[in-house]
Amino acid sequence: MTETHDLIVIGGGLVGGAIAWGAQAKGASVVLLDEGDIAYRAARGNFGLVWVQSKGAGMPPYAQWTRQSAALWPDLAARLHAATGTDTALHQPGGLAFCLSDEEFDQRAALIHRMHNESGDIGTRMVSREEVRTMVSGLGDEVTGASFCPIDGHASPLHLLKALHQTLTYRPNRKVSHIDARPGLFTVRTGEETYIAPRIVIAAGLGSRDLAPMVGLHMPVSPLQGQIIVTERMRKLIDYPTHVLRQTDEGTVMLGDSQEDVGFDITTKVAVLKQIADRNTRIFPALKDASIIRMWAALRVMSPDGFPIYEQSERFPGAFAATCHSGVTLAGAHALALAPAILGGTLPDALSPFASTRFNQTAVA
Ligand SMILES: Cc1cc2nc3c(=O)[nH]c(=O)nc-3n(C[C@H](O)[C@H](O)[C@H](O)COP(=O)(O)OP(=O)(O)OC[C@H]3O[C@@H](n4cnc5c(N)ncnc54)[C@H](O)[C@@H]3O)c2cc1C
Structure with missing residues (x-):
């Protein structure tokens, strides 16, 4: 043929x-x-x-x-x-990257400042400890603030x-x-x-x-492994995607994601999953009571x-x-x-x- x-x-x-x-x-x-x-x-x-x-x-x-x-x-x-009837579940409400110490907040602020100078202003800004709590409820005490970009989003x-x-x-x-x-x-x-x-x-x-x-x-290109945890469906936790957590339309919460240089290995490792879970429960203590329903490792496709x-x-x-x-x-x-x-x-x-x-x-x- x-x-x-x-x-x-x-x-x-x-x-x-x-x-x-x-x-x-x-x-x-x-x-x-x-x-x-x-x-x-x-x-x-x-x-x-x-x-x-x-x-x-x-x-x-x-x-x-x-x-x-x-x-x-x-x-x-x-x-x-329109062509398929499939909803890609796109939401672009803006995205948050939470900081868990003053040092992280300062480093994030420096990165956002650099991006602004190099590539222009798209409205990304640092959000204080107080302001971030007006945007998201249920945050742990350790959250010192976040960066917020109004054009970030997520999809299925x-x-x-x-x-x-x-x-x-x-x-x-x-x-x-x-x-x-x-x-x-x-x-x-x-x-x-x-x-x-x-x-x-x-x-x-x-x-x-x-x-x-x-x-x-x-x-x-070469592989860079990332591991992801998915919880059971939960009541609404957050309206925004973050770089380490997002809630899907179905209500599950995805927690991620690591960066491990381990070649073509797609096995999950408890130590890595623990790090992911620890960071996210410091951000949202309510996650401590959530059941995990899935976890996996997959390989990113990385150029040098x-x-x-x-x-x-x-x-x-x-x-x-x-x-x-x-x-x-x-x-x-x-x-x-x-x-x-x-x-x-x-x-x-x-x-x-x-x-x-x-x-x-x-x-x-
Ligand atoms: C843990 C993790 C988290 C990520 N998170 C995000 C994210 O939040 N946002 C984001 O934008 N991106 C994210 N990515 C990256 C994103 O998944 C990849 O950029 C994207 O999937 C790469 O797509 P690709 O088509 O290049 O590669 P792949 O999805 O790997 O597809 C390559 C395809 O090529 C086929 N193939 C290979 N060799 C041959 C061959 N010889 N003949 C025919 N077919 C072949 C394979 O079957 C495969 O289906 C993440 C990746 C990982 C691993």
Whole structure:
């Protein structure tokens, strides 16, 4: 069986899904190929924040890209809902990052000040011990304040993934191990099937590292583990997402999330889960009485500097790289800004700082 499309996207996670959806929404014929459950899949194990306030310190183009994505998210959510009936549970009431000591408060204030100077004011501000208690009740005595950003939000990552897949030609259980590349012509074989297209996107998360060289790209990503705890459904605890806690529409409370450099290990560790639980119960003492119903570990997809990689292959024009560690947050930009650019054949200048050549420069320096 041979299929010809305008675009082949390899990797059916949140990055590949959003790009494929955005390209199809522009009228392109797209096929989305995914390895399946056996692969490491960050899109199925994440926290669900659409988070802006701390993104891009030291890299203003990333801060701008994140802000653009948060602004595009409501349009994406509305269009997915209209097309599929799936509600991505997007809420953007602003987000809080709680501080548990004066030192943490000062460090957070310095970060917000830096972000403001580097990337412009989006209304992020520090909120005092007293004011934060007028915004949120039930806080523990140790909470000394918080930073608040009015454009932060959260969504259901699983509903987002489902909605993206619903209208696509999505082919799971298709591991790609070889790409025949010529400029503007790419042939992918998975078992008995052959897919041909003039454009291809490598968005295979941790699998991208091996696929990228087949089309002249460089995606040196590696895993960074995060662990998450989910409580039973609780009465309303908080209206805002925070960087370590959010309450879902169903009432469960998600607590997270750690950052452990442990390779391809997705086992949870009691010591890490304890740290997560300890911090969150210091913020909300009521959590001490909550039952835990689930916990898991999943692997982030990290580039060497933590920022995304977007690039078109010089050797094989028509082949693109796309990876990041905030695929929920960036779904709006991936679907509604990156996908049209890929179809058009040229990435915008605003994305040139995300080319992988920056890693070569670092190595030389
Ligand atoms: C604990 C944790 C918390 C997180 N919290 C947030 C958050 O709050 N907000 C946020 O924005 N982001 C968050 N993230 C990050 C977010 O989940 C990822 O950025 C996003 O899921 C990455 O999507 P992806 O499509 O690049 O990778 P993945 O979701 O890993 O998808 C890659 C896909 O490629 C497929 N694949 C791999 N190799 C091949 C191959 N050879 N052939 C075919 N298919 C292949 C796999 O099957 C997989 O489905 C979190 C991540 C973790 C782990």
